[in-house]
Amino acid sequence: MTQHFFRIIQRLIWLAVLASSLCLPVNGAYAQDQTADVLIVGAGLSGLSAAYHLQKAGKTAVILEMSPHIGGRIRTASYPGDSQAEIGLEEFWENNPALEIIRELNIPLESAYTSFSSFYYQDKLYPFTHDSNLEFLESFLDGGEMKAYKKWDKKMVELHRQLAEVPLPEQLAALKEVSFADWIKSTSGLSAKAQEFVRIQTEPEYATSWHKISALDGIAEWHLFSGEGLAPMHVVGGNQRAAEAIADAIGRQNIRLNQLVTHIKSTDTGVEVTATDQAGFQNRVFRAQYVIAAIPLFRLNDIQFTPELSADRKQAIQTQSGGAYFTAHVITDGKASRFWTHEDESVLPIMSDGPLGVIYEGKSEAGQDAILNLLVCGTHAERFNARVNAPDEIRESLLAAFEKQWPGFRPLVKQMTFYRYHPRAIASWPVGRSRFDSLSKALRQPQGRVYFAGDFTEDTHSNGAASSAIRVVEGILQQK
Numbered sequence: 001m002t003q004h005f006f007r008i009i010q011r012l013i014w015l016a017v018l019a020s021s022l023c024l025p026v027n028g029a030y031a032q033d034q035t036a037d038v039l040i041v042g043a044g045l046s047g048l049s050a051a052y053h054l055q056k057a058g059k060t061a062v063i064l065e066m067s068p069h070i071g072g073r074i075r076t077a078s079y080p081g082d083s084q085a086e087i088g089l090e091e092f093w094e095n096n097p098a099l100e101i102i103r104e105l106n107i108p109l110e111s112a113y114t115s116f117s118s119f120y121y122q123d124k125l126y127p128f129t130h131d132s133n134l135e136f137l138e139s140f141l142d143g144g145e146m147k148a149y150k151k152w153d154k155k156m157v158e159l160h161r162q163l164a165e166v167p168l169p170e171q172l173a174a175l176k177e178v179s180f181a182d183w184i185k186s187t188s189g190l191s192a193k194a195q196e197f198v199r200i201q202t203e204p205e206y207a208t209s210w211h212k213i214s215a216l217d218g219i220a221e222w223h224l225f226s227g228e229g230l231a232p233m234h235v236v237g238g239n240q241r242a243a244e245a246i247a248d249a250i251g252r253q254n255i256r257l258n259q260l261v262t263h264i265k266s267t268d269t270g271v272e273v274t275a276t277d278q279a280g281f282q283n284r285v286f287r288a289q290y291v292i293a294a295i296p297l298f299r300l301n302d303i304q305f306t307p308e309l310s311a312d313r314k315q316a317i318q319t320q321s322g323g324a325y326f327t328a329h330v331i332t333d334g335k336a337s338r339f340w341t342h343e344d345e346s347v348l349p350i351m352s353d354g355p356l357g358v359i360y361e362g363k364s365e366a367g368q369d370a371i372l373n374l375l376v377c378g379t380h381a382e383r384f385n386a387r388v389n390a391p392d393e394i395r396e397s398l399l400a401a402f403e404k405q406w407p408g409f410r411p412l413v414k415q416m417t418f419y420r421y422h423p424r425a426i427a428s429w430p431v432g433r434s435r436f437d438s439l440s441k442a443l444r445q446p447q448g449r450v451y452f453a454g455d456f457t458e459d460t461h462s463n464g465a466a467s468s469a470i471r472v473v474e475g476i477l478q479q480k
């Protein structure tokens with residue numbers, strides 16, 4: 001009896017050793033087996049879109065996501081009383097390829113305002129209550145200023161068209177070396193007020209100073225505002241709904257949460273991706289034909305690559321810069337809405353050009369508390385992000401800024417909630433670099449079986465996340 005018992009134990013131990021040498025994972029599936037045709041690192045808009053397109057093309061895809069959250073920088077917070085506000089992505093510009101998926105999945109969209117917003121300039125509010133961008137401009141620029149503006153905007157449209165030319169015209173490529181601010185000041189012919197308008201409207205997009213980005217990238221950004229501009233779209237019920245709906249479409253079982261990818265090994269025949277489960281710290285190897293790294297480029301620094309990333313790719317990552325965002329949700333008494341209501345109309349969003357950043361309106365029931373969503377950008381965001389132990393100080397800074405702008409607002413504030421992002425929340429390219437240069441192009445090429453996607457490979461907006469997903473999926477589908 002005892003001998004029989006020992007034989008069973010011996011056999012179990014032997015099976016366990018065999019299983020571990022075969023990397024038997026906890027759920028019993030053999031890790032040597034290919035997990036899917038394609039592994040995707042990151043369940044942000046880029047990774048989700050890539051999985052969606054691959055599945056439509058008949059390929060299997062599994063996403064490994066390090067956090068417990070689906071959507072990456074798409075996050076919607078809800079509050080008691082059915083209020084909600086965006087923590088991350090606020091609007092999908094109408095030319096965003098992600099909208100195609102959103103429409104295919106019948107996710108309802110709304111668009112309440114245009115590309116330009118009301119703004120404060122020298123402590124005076126210029127409310128946007130007009131029917132068009134041009135009418136809005138005419139409300140604060142005189143005839144001569146308007147003429148110069150229209151001429152400059154026309155030139156910007158032409159320069160933007162040339163951005164698509166391959167190779168980039170030499171005089172355009174040279175604009176990489178000059179800041180957007182200096183270029184506008186020296187060549188635009190815009191009045192000082194019009195120049196400030198351009199700065200105030202565009203800086204929240206790249207989340208840093210216009211002195212810190214190249215003119216080449218400024219031209220790309222201005223495209224959102226040229227002429228009547230592009231319409232910003234928002235998902236009814238919160239942008240998070242879009243991420244959830246794409247996750248449902250690709251199948252939740254194909255998204256493995258809490259899996260921090262630490263190593264990507266590529267061979268002639270396939271890829272091996274090692275991930276650490278963040279709950280139990282088990283390491284597991286996943287295998288596929290290809291892998292898509294759909295994460296911000298600076299996050300690639302946390303992953304070991306075999307073979308190593310090429311020198312130009314490393315240089316591209318190290319020399320890219322980033323803009324900072326900090327979000328604050330401010331719950332106020334419903335009566336506070338008088339501060340942002342002009343002629344019975346909400347004039348939000350407002351570009352505050354100060355520590356309040358862009359003041360958006362969250363969703364709340366009529367007659368209930370109101371919710372504002374502050375998208376704080378650039379140096380103010382950097383300061384708030386660095387003050388991790390000082391919520392009272394941040395609250396006081398914001399209340400003081402509100403009170404200066406809207407005397408009598410302070411006592412109506414009931415609650416504030418802060419959300420931080422990585423110091424490089426948004427891709428940007430410093431003077432001397434550009435999204436159009438050869439280093440950026442290097443990252444848009446696969447390295448063997450490893451493809452690079454995510455907004456940081458293309459754009460400061462989620463347009464880049466969505467279009468990079470299409471690029472890498474097309475690249476993979478072309479492989480035999």
Ligand SMILES: Cc1cc2nc3c(=O)[nH]c(=O)nc-3n(C[C@H](O)[C@H](O)[C@H](O)COP(=O)(O)OP(=O)(O)OC[C@H]3O[C@@H](n4cnc5c(N)ncnc54)[C@H](O)[C@@H]3O)c2cc1C
Pocket residue numbers: 041042043044045046047064065066067069071072073074087088089090091092093259260261262294295296299302303325326327375421425426453454455456460461462463464465
């Ligand atoms: C506050 C804020 C406001 C914004 N507003 C707008 C806007 O109005 N309009 C707009 O177009 N864009 C906006 N953006 C930008 C937009 O959110 C992003 O461009 C887009 O969401 C990026 O998607 P992505 O998939 O490329 O990256 P992410 O959303 O960052 O997704 C990457 C995912 O990869 C995961 N990950 C990272 N490293 C690893 C690893 N080693 N292993 C496993 N998983 C990993 C991350 O957890 C994350 O979930 C905003 C961004 C912020 C922060």
